[in-house]
Amino acid sequence: MSVVACFKVVPDDTSVRVIGGKVETNVPVKISTYDKNAIEEAVRVKEKLGWKAIGVTVGNTDRKSIRDALSMGLDEVVAISAGYLDVAGTAMALAETIRGISPKLVIMAETTTDSSTSALPPYLAQILGYSLVSYVRSLSIQDSSITAERSVGDVEVVEAPLPAVVSVTGEINTPRTPSVKQIMESAKKPVKQINFSSQPLAELVEVQPFVTTRKKVIIEKPMNEAVDQLINYLKGEGVL
């Protein structure tokens, strides 16, 4: 039995900013924030049920990020190198590999920090013909089904048959920080490299900075005076 965790290597969202009128994305990369929660959840399944936990990543196959994922406890990673892929292309790339693994469960994050489309988990579930539970904030696994609590504005408890794709929220768990020993051992774990390319259905034409000009007035004085000054400003703006 196995569980697959999908993760994406993205430009660090806390470093992506507008520099010289352009969105600077040539910054250090990392595993997209909530994808770490997906990896953590897969590792917990492995620890609890003894399943094999396999990571699959598509796109940028940065070695250090893959080591990070393995250090957290995945048994192996399939790294699918690809240039620009849209959601459809990514789903095709993942489906090809995942069909070969034939897992009981595929765990992904609700969204990534770069394109944040939230489309991949449902899209992939359809291509694989697996059931889908999205926005999961707690998960338990039975013989042939899962019970999950989803955060969709309302909170829902649902039961879905396996095999299933679930997308998890950032609140489902706290991703572990690997020990030095785990980091060392991760070097020995298998990483399988694959190449993939496909014609995108969604072509990226351009990315422009999204800037909203703000006044950025700093009020730094004893609180009584600060509040008086702020109230004056807000009256001047006509919002108070």
Added chain:
Amino acid sequence: MRVLVVSEDPDFFRSSSWVAQQLGGEILGIHPSESRYVDKVFVPKLEGAWELPLAEFASTLKPDVVIAGGTKRDRTFAFSLAGKLRSSVASDVIDAKLEGSSLMVRRPVYSGVGIATLRLKLPAVITVQKNTMEPNLLKGEVERVDLPRSVITLKERKTAQQSVSLDKAKIIVSVGRGMGSKDNVKYAEELARLLNGAVGGSRPVTAEMGWLPEDRQIGLSGNKVRPQLYIALGISGQPQHIAGIRDSKVIVAVNKDKNAPISENCDYLVVGDAIEFCKVMIGRLSK
């Protein structure tokens, strides 16, 4: 051209219908109640785990473009349908227009730091952000539909109660982790009451710690708001939070860290303790 508009939410249905009317063609809708924003509306009972059965039904309508709302269930429906149709996708779209046989859309990327333009092949499935536009009234012919059964069973649903609508609030007092505790949120609530405003919060204080109900979350993955005045108390101002407050007229931040990222994205930054700020501000306003 056949455009299909879908949302479980009335505001999102209106917003999506407006986008659809800009594209033209035959406009079909799926919505839990009747509507004249479309030529024909299919009215299903949205019961149980309805997203996948609805996607199955929607695929039989053979749409060229699907425009769905942005609730989490809308997205789950829309992108399951996209997977069935093997279509192109985009979410959180702010505008869409047809260009030849493609749909050109613009949407935020990199957690709201950039706006991407994408050229989507048809069929295309998109989800849109809310807008404030009023669509024209069309025929609105009604057909009730029964959905196929879901393989997923809904065992329990705890419904969130939207006490005050954040969408329409003129003033929002918003709390972050810097408020220190759930108990301290009362200061923000008192301030909001005096200002006749609503209370919202960052993702950690809503989705994670439960200081406020989850439907109060503001940001990329929560509500996008457009008040006249937004007061951010103890919120660091990560891009995912800023993405939800860009359309505010005036943003005030109270933060003890002068260099917090929010200093780059606010009009006024009061450097100091958020609780002390609330107390002084409450004192001034209750005079």
